[in-house]
Amino acid sequence: MxxxxxxxxxxxxxxxxxxxxxxxxxxxxxSCYDVVGTTTSANIGINLAKKYxxxxxxxxxxxxxxxxxxxxxxxxKLGLDIRVIALSGYDDADLIFRxxxxxxxxxxxxxxxxxxxxxxxDEVAAGKVYLPTALTSRFFEYFQNSFKEEAQASAExxxxxxxxxxxxxxxxxxxxxxxxxxIAGKLFISxxxxxxxxxxxxxxxxxxxxxxAVLYALNNGFANRRLSKIAV
Amino acid sequence: MxxxxxxxxxxxxxxxxxxxxxxxxxxxxxSCYDVVGTTTSANIGINLAKKYxxxxxxxxxxxxxxxxxxxxxxxxKLGLDIRVIALSGYDDADLIFRxxxxxxxxxxxxxxxxxxxxxxxDEVAAGKVYLPTALTSRFFEYFQNSFKEEAQASAExxxxxxxxxxxxxxxxxxxxxxxxxxIAGKLFISxxxxxxxxxxxxxxxxxxxxxxAVLYALNNGFANRRLSKIAV
DNA sequence: TTTGTCTTACATCTTTAGATTGATAAAAAC
DNA sequence: GTTTTTATCAATCTAAAGATGTAAGACAAA
Numbered sequence: 001m002x003x004x005x006x007x008x009x010x011x012x013x014x015x016x017x018x019x020x021x022x023x024x025x026x027x028x029x030x031s032c033y034d035v036v037g038t039t040t041s042a043n044i045g046i047n048l049a050k051k052y053x054x055x056x057x058x059x060x061x062x063x064x065x066x067x068x069x070x071x072x073x074x075x076x077k078l079g080l081d082i083r084v085i086a087l088s089g090y091d092d093a094d095l096i097f098r099x100x101x102x103x104x105x106x107x108x109x110x111x112x113x114x115x116x117x118x119x120x121x122d123e124v125a126a127g128k129v130y131l132p133t134a135l136t137s138r139f140f141e142y143f144q145n146s147f148k149e150e151a152q153a154s155a156e157x158x159x160x161x162x163x164x165x166x167x168x169x170x171x172x173x174x175x176x177x178x179x180x181x182x183i184a185g186k187l188f189i190s191x192x193x194x195x196x197x198x199x200x201x202x203x204x205x206x207x208x209x210x211x212x213a214v215l216y217a218l219n220n221g222f223a224n225r226r227l228s229k230i231a232v
Numbered sequence: 233m234x235x236x237x238x239x240x241x242x243x244x245x246x247x248x249x250x251x252x253x254x255x256x257x258x259x260x261x262x263s264c265y266d267v268v269g270t271t272t273s274a275n276i277g278i279n280l281a282k283k284y285x286x287x288x289x290x291x292x293x294x295x296x297x298x299x300x301x302x303x304x305x306x307x308x309k310l311g312l313d314i315r316v317i318a319l320s321g322y323d324d325a326d327l328i329f330r331x332x333x334x335x336x337x338x339x340x341x342x343x344x345x346x347x348x349x350x351x352x353x354d355e356v357a358a359g360k361v362y363l364p365t366a367l368t369s370r371f372f373e374y375f376q377n378s379f380k381e382e383a384q385a386s387a388e389x390x391x392x393x394x395x396x397x398x399x400x401x402x403x404x405x406x407x408x409x410x411x412x413x414x415i416a417g418k419l420f421i422s423x424x425x426x427x428x429x430x431x432x433x434x435x436x437x438x439x440x441x442x443x444x445a446v447l448y449a450l451n452n453g454f455a456n457r458r459l460s461k462i463a464v
Numbered sequence: 465t466t467t468g469t470c471t472t473a474c475a476t477c478t479t480t481a482g483a484t485t486g487a488t489a490a491a492a493a494c
Numbered sequence: 495g496t497t498t499t500t501a502t503c504a505a506t507c508t509a510a511a512g513a514t515g516t517a518a519g520a521c522a523a524a
Binding site for chain 4: 469486
């Protein structure tokens with residue numbers, strides 16, 4: 001399939017000029033990619049990205065002047081369908097996690113074999129996300145750890161389970177910042193009924209006011225819109 | 233290394249009796265693992281897990297009676313150092329994500345080659361987390377998507393930046409469910425001063441009440457304890 | 465049939481929250 | 495050295511929130 005497509009265009013950003021040259025040579029000689037630009041400055045790199053619209057950017061994220069992660073984020077925000085692969089000297093789980101979180105389509109260590117880099121570029125060019133197996137393992141350790149507390153929290157008694165269906169509806173509207181009148185309007189019931197429900201919610205959740213109820217809900221599985229996608 | 237250790241013990245849970253037999257035979261003949269039990273029931277499986285303490289559980293997560301994901305969660309909650317590999321017929325991104333989130337150490341498709349399953353078990357037995365490359369790609373699509381909205385949100389103007397240091401302190405206490413009196417006590421200022429601050433906060437965040445202020449804060453970078461770990 | 469839960473609703477009352485205006489002193493910015 | 499911002503406090507007022515008790519109709523379980 002790929003042989004019928006035009007050669008993918010690559011931009012290299014790395015503050016180490018030597019490494020930059022090495023990677024450029026590698027790509028030029030051993031792959032089917034065109035290097036359309038190289039720079040040692042993250043800021044210039046962002047501008048080159050806007051100008052040349054490469055298919056792929058190889059971004060060193062261990063640069064002293066500007067944070068490579070931030071640069072990736074800025075490029076992602078452009079919404080230009082440019083796929084960024086993070087290059088790093090460290091297999092730090094936190095770094096990997098953050099890079100993938102902000103939208104990097106790959107993460108390759110500088111110490112890895114050149115074939116690994118080319119392979120990553122092939123996968124990413126084909127629309128996939130690619131992480132070397134060893135780094136995937138690292139990533140998941142971190143990922144699962146970040147949910148461990150939450151799992152333990154939900155292992156405790158969750159007072160939310162005592163709520164009736166209607167009370168859950170009311171609580172959901174509370175977690176969206178509605179007041180009594182607004183909730184009454186949305187549920188087509190009277191304001192006094194809403195007050196009754198809310199009071200029952202307070203009793204069941206053992207809280208004193210709506211703010212505490214909302215906080216309890218958010219911290220115990222009642223997903224708000226932002227987090228709903230990654231709820232179990 | 234592994235040849236010096238005792239053979240790892242495996243428990244199989246799959247509601248399809250045929251598939252269960254097939255996997256048992258496969259493992260017995262072609263791997264160095266001991267199958268210490270098999271069952272078609274998730275509930276019985278959990279009890280067997282408590283009893284036999286296997287090193288690894290292969291858990292079918294597409295069972296009609298009991299949700300396999302829930303079963304994994306219950307096993308994880310036991311805290312027994314049992315590593316669960318999810319077996320599934322579907323390469324659905326949401327399923328993969330949820331399985332990994334609740335602590336599965338691997339996710340293998342039933343349609344995959346038997347060697348792939350053995351390899352996954354080897355990796356997991358060695359303490360790693362293993363996802364086949366194709367599924368890793370799926371996982372990351374989902375993972376990155378779930379953070380897209382957030383990234384766009386933080387690309388907008390963040391009204392929190394307009395708050396003074398004192399106002400941030402007050403808002404922080406608001407996000408912990410404190411009322412005026414409580415905040416005044418903790419900051420050693422009068423209640424009326426707190427009211428002034430809170431009113432200024434409302435103005436700056438363009439909200440009408442404290443619940444909305446708290447929600448704005450939580451959704452725009454004011455980390456509460458649970459989410460702080462996975463912030464960029 | 466009775467019992468219990470859920471949902472609805474109202475009245476009453478107290479407390480808290482929120483809006484508005486005004487004021488002072490210190491600190492920071494110009 | 496003046497202006498602006500920040501932090502502090504007060505009085506007053508209205509609106510909203512919360513507490514408490516009561517109760518009727520629906521519905522399901524016992």
